[in-house]
Structure formats: C-alpha cells, structure tokens
Amino acid sequence: MGDAILRAEALRAFYALDIYGKTKIIKAVHDVDLAIRENEIYGIAGESGCGKSTLLKALAAAVEPPLRIMGGKVCYRVNGAEIDVAALSQEEKRRLRMTYIAYVPQGSMSVLNPVARIRDTYRDFIESHLDVHQKSDAFILARDHLIELGLPPKILDAYPHQLSGGMRQRVTIALATLLKPRIIIGDEPTTALDVVVQRGVVQLLRDVQSRLKNTIVLVTHDMGVHANIADRIGIMYAGRIVEEAPTERMFSVPTHPYTQYLISSLPRFGDKTPRESVPGSPPSLANPPSGCPFHPRCPHAMEICKREMPGFTPVAPDHRVACWLVEEGSYGKAA
Numbered sequence: 001m002g003d004a005i006l007r008a009e010a011l012r013a014f015y016a017l018d019i020y021g022k023t024k025i026i027k028a029v030h031d032v033d034l035a036i037r038e039n040e041i042y043g044i045a046g047e048s049g050c051g052k053s054t055l056l057k058a059l060a061a062a063v064e065p066p067l068r069i070m071g072g073k074v075c076y077r078v079n080g081a082e083i084d085v086a087a088l089s090q091e092e093k094r095r096l097r098m099t100y101i102a103y104v105p106q107g108s109m110s111v112l113n114p115v116a117r118i119r120d121t122y123r124d125f126i127e128s129h130l131d132v133h134q135k136s137d138a139f140i141l142a143r144d145h146l147i148e149l150g151l152p153p154k155i156l157d158a159y160p161h162q163l164s165g166g167m168r169q170r171v172t173i174a175l176a177t178l179l180k181p182r183i184i185i186g187d188e189p190t191t192a193l194d195v196v197v198q199r200g201v202v203q204l205l206r207d208v209q210s211r212l213k214n215t216i217v218l219v220t221h222d223m224g225v226h227a228n229i230a231d232r233i234g235i236m237y238a239g240r241i242v243e244e245a246p247t248e249r250m251f252s253v254p255t256h257p258y259t260q261y262l263i264s265s266l267p268r269f270g271d272k273t274p275r276e277s278v279p280g281s282p283p284s285l286a287n288p289p290s291g292c293p294f295h296p297r298c299p300h301a302m303e304i305c306k307r308e309m310p311g312f313t314p315v316a317p318d319h320r321v322a323c324w325l326v327e328e329g330s331y332g333k334a335a
C-alpha cells in the first residue's frame, strides 16, 4: 500500500434543480474526506440513494449539470505530483480519461454498440485514444489485452447480443482498462448479474488490479461483493462517509450503528434467525436531518446527535468512525 493517489477533501457535490422557477438543492455528497491509496481496492457501500454514484462522478471528474461541486476538492497524484482536478482544462481532463483514470458508470454495458461487432467498438475506442490507425494494429492490441485478462479473443467477432450479460460486462471492463489506467472507478459493475456470473466479474477486476498494479474504487450496495474484493471499505450514509476500515475489520468490528445494521442484515450460512434490517427509511437529501443524519433511525441517538454532526474518531489503525457514541467514549456499547 502506497501514498494517496486520489484524494477528496471536504468535498461537496450537490444537484441544483430548477423546479417551476424555484431552485431545489440535493446534497448528494457532503463534506467527504477520502485518501485512496495506490494499489488498493477501495469499496464504497451504502443503501440506494445515499450518494455513491454521485461521489464516483465527482472523483472521476465527470461532473455535469445539474451536478455541481459546491466545495472542497478532488486531487490526483500524477507522476509524483498532486494536481487539483478543478485546475484542469477540459482537454487535460479528456487526456487523463482512460489513460490515467477510467470510469465505468452504471449500465456501462450500453457503451457496446448493439449493431457493431465488439472488434469495431474496440477499434473506435483505440483510434480515438491512441495513435493507432492501422486496423490490424488496433486488432492486435485488443486481442492481446483480452488474452492477458484471460478472455477468449474470439469474442471480438461477436455482436453484443450474442454474449451473456456477464461476458458483456467483462468486455466493458476490458475496454475501460485497455490503456492501462492507474485508477479504475466502477459503479455497480456486478449489479443485475446472477451470483455465479458476479463471481467472474469480481475475479476479472481482481486480475486487472493485480496485473496493472493500479487502484480500483468500486461502488456496490452488495456487501458480499465488498467482502470478496475490497481492501478497505467506506460506508456512506446520506451523502457522508460515516465509517471507514479495512474490510476484515469492518465485518468483524462494525462500529457505527448504521454499519452494524448493514452487516447484521447479511445472511449467515446455517443461521435461519430473521436478519435485522435498518429501521425507518432513508432521509431525503433535499432536506437532510440536522446533526448526524442517521439519528432519526438510530436506536442509540442522544441529544447531541440531533444537533451536531460528529467528526471522525480513529478507533484502530485505519479505522475511523463519525459517531457521537464513539466520540463520547461509549464505543462498544452500541453493539
């Protein structure tokens, strides 16, 4: 594990919507501090609508209206120097995309043109990013990359509809990693795939990471996928990271009451007792609760939780939690 290659500092990314002349602000990412390291797989987890995809867009410098960066910054470490993404021109961002940072958004399988063979999609991609205009050169590059990732090169001759959902997703990941980016940002790459197929996609991501020795930031609401792949996990609630820890520790000592619900709601082999899910419903990010946004659903909420957002408290090496129970020394009593 090395230095931070991707950093967010007090990052705020809000949607500004114009509804009948009135501006509605959705606080999708709120005061997020992250330091993602070289050569790690960092998982971001949390329930639907908590801001995971928005955080990825901000980290990938793929912010478009109505989304706006309202505060803080995102920095990349490129060739040993840290650069502030906000200082980059559109052209500089375009150049970094795919060669330095690859963003695989949700539903990215749709990048595969349904009426073109996979080889043509690969060729278009290669031609628009590299100085390779010989059809055969592009083909060799694509074929070698697929072989390197253990995928059958004959899929280059297929149309997307001839491939299974899992293979389409793998082809998409292979395409995004063709130029060997230092950072891959993936949004729910295993969602909508059945469990067996998911395993293949997770394995491919692992292989990519160990071959390229790069960094993967992965969003999925599936804690099982995080358990299988992530080195560290950040738990997101209502636009904020509320807990961060190495994966094993997150599963063995979940400390934020929200994380405890997330972990205890997972099925356990041989245990048929009903699993406890998070009570209540997620807050509206247009009008988030005061103080700690989890307080209305938290069985341990205290007065201070309603008034003030807690800062992060380190509870072990690499493990930090934003919860008043921990801050006030009641750590462990929430379990």
Ligand SMILES: Nc1ncnc2c1ncn2[C@@H]1O[C@H](COP(=O)(O)OP(=O)(O)OP(=O)(O)O)[C@@H](O)[C@H]1O
Pocket (backbone or CB within 6 Å): 015, 017, 026, 028, 046, 047, 048, 049, 050, 051, 052, 053, 054, 055, 066, 221, 285
């Ligand atoms: N283009 C958009 N315009 C307006 N609001 C949006 C837009 N995209 C997302 N939002 C809102 O921002 C908040 C965070 O959404 P986001 O998609 O980042 O969450 P998520 O955790 O990725 O959810 P999911 O797992 O369902 O994809 C939600 O309240 C959502 O309704």
